[in-house]
Structures are given as structure tokens and as C-alpha cells.
Amino acid sequence: MRLFAAVLPPDPAVAELAARVGALRRLPGADGLRWTERAGWHFTLAFFGQVDESLLPALHERLARAAHRHPPHEVRLAGGGRFADKVVWAGVEGDRATLGHLADSAEAGARRAGVAMERHRRPYHPHLTLARCRGGADLRPYVDGLADFEGSAWTVAELSLVRSHPPAPGVPGAQPRYEVVAAWPLGH
Template sequence: MPRLFAGLEIPKDITTLLSLQKGGLYGARWVDESNYHITLRFMGDVDYGLANEIVFQMSQIQYPEFDLSLRGFGSFGSKKPHSVFAAVQNSQELYLLHQEIERRMRKLGLRSDKHDYTPHVTLARLKKTAEPIDVANYLAMRGNFQSGNFRVPRFVLFSSRDSVGGGPYVIEETFDLL
């Protein structure tokens, strides 16, 4: 049974820039730069029949290419942070692509995520030993982070294995944007 999610790849120059932000945070398990991505929609563990339906639905999406950039860092888990991320600059095009994928996945019977969509690139997962003040200091020191714009020419269906912290991720299918 594959574990699937749709996402966007990050260009090499941006992944290199992000990888330079590693370190200086006790209790962090840093994500390997080869696994950096922006999740569009997590599908979870699905059987192969549903996986084929997902591929078909995604292949029917006709959407134009667009530009993105990253701006600032943040964390998930307000009282007990559990991950650190690079935030994606607000993009109407990204949200519309996400909504189209979401609509098609609900049509297949997949439940929506219980959290609001927050596009980001996960940089580290935090152990329970990470102190909120240390996370706040790490984020404050990197508050002005900004990448240049990068073009999004396609979206991808990734698979992952069941593991702590995700990865390695495998590209199963690619879907070119117009």
C-alpha cells in the first residue's frame, strides 16, 4: 500500500540556501535537502486501485505555471513546537492549485486535512527536548530569510515509506503545468 502526497519540488539553488540554515537548535532532526518540498495534499496510505484513480484525477488538472518564493521561518506546535519550517510567500495560484487537488481528492472519498492549509518547507522535526525559547531564538535569528522567486513548472505525486520524520520521498508521477 503506497503512502502518497502531492507536492511541489524545490529548485536546487533554493534547497542549498535552506540547507545553510541547519544547526543551532538542540533537539532538531534536520530534513535532508533532497527531501525538501511543498506539500499540496496528503493522501495517506491508499490501495493500488485508489492510487490509480488519484493519478488519473491529477492528470486531468490543467493549470498554468506560476512563481513562488519563500519568506520567513516558523514553527508548528504553539506550546510545544514539533517542527520548524520555511514559509511560502502568499500565492493565489498556489492556493487555487491546492483547492483543485483537494476538490478532486474529496470526490474520490478522501477526507480533508483537519488543519488549514499552510504551505511550507519543513526544515526540522523537533524532539520533545526542544525548548520553546530555543525555537523562538532560532526563528528570531532567521526572521529576515527570503528566497528569490522560482518557477513552478509541474506538480508531483510522491510516495514515502512509513518512517520517523518522513523521507526518503520517491517521485511516482509528474504533472506538467501549462
């Protein structure tokens, strides 16, 4: 199964961001982007890819340990950016250092559990993907529309293991579906 570790923002934080995204979706050219569904908004900590079910007990144990090593911490959805001309994302402010350490621990735990992963050399960059563009587009208006966005603070209180179900093939606009397989409280 295709898995990743994530932090899921609470419904009130998602609702605040959704209001801003609604305005972005009314900008000229927005219909040319593939917007992610609100139900799938998350901060990926570590992407594991295909994981054999036989590794799940060890993965659960390692992720539980990773969660327990890091305290609950406060963040807020704020601002945004783009990756080249391909992705528009919302950012995060607050205790990004603890979030980064949690991401490192989730990745290390998965490796120790036997999950074969590509090693990522760049530092963790927490972001929540809002839209993608295949052919490339000028994404600056969307980034500008997020520049002054600042959501309410919330507490990251758990680490989630999420299963990704790919979109139905051949269905225009189909999106992946995400299912929380397990979650562990931070700092307990």
C-alpha cells in the first residue's frame, strides 16, 4: 500500500484556508489549474511509497516512538508560494523547527522499520499543496493572493500514517483519496 506520514490541520484551520482558496479559484486562468480537494489537505512529513503489509507492525512501532519524542507545538497556516510553475502551496508559521524534527524522525523511523525510501537531501519544507499545473503557468497571482493570509494558531498534537488511494484512471479531474491508517499523540 502507498503510505506517508503527515500532520493534518484541524477543520477550523482548513475552513480559513478554504475561504482564501475560494477567492484564488476565481482569478483569471484558475480553471487551468488542478486544485486539490479540501479533504486531502495535509502536511506530508515523510513519503514512504509502496510499503509491504509485513512491515506495518514495525512501522507503527517506529512512528509511535517518533511521535512520543516530540512535544505538541503551535503552528498556523500562513502565506504561500510556488514550486517553479508547477505547484501552488500554502505555508506554515510557528514552531517549524519541531515540525521539521518530527519529519526527520518519521523518515528515520520508517527506514529502521525496513521501508525502502529514496533519501531526500534537501531540508524539510512544510507546505500544503493547493494546486498543480502540468503545462506550466504564471502562478504569481496565486502566490500574491496568499501573501497576506494568516490563519489562526492551532496545536499539532498527533502524527498520522496516511494511505493514498490513487485517482480513478481515465476520469478527468479525479483526485487521490486519503485514508488515515493510524495516528499517535505527540509527546506521550
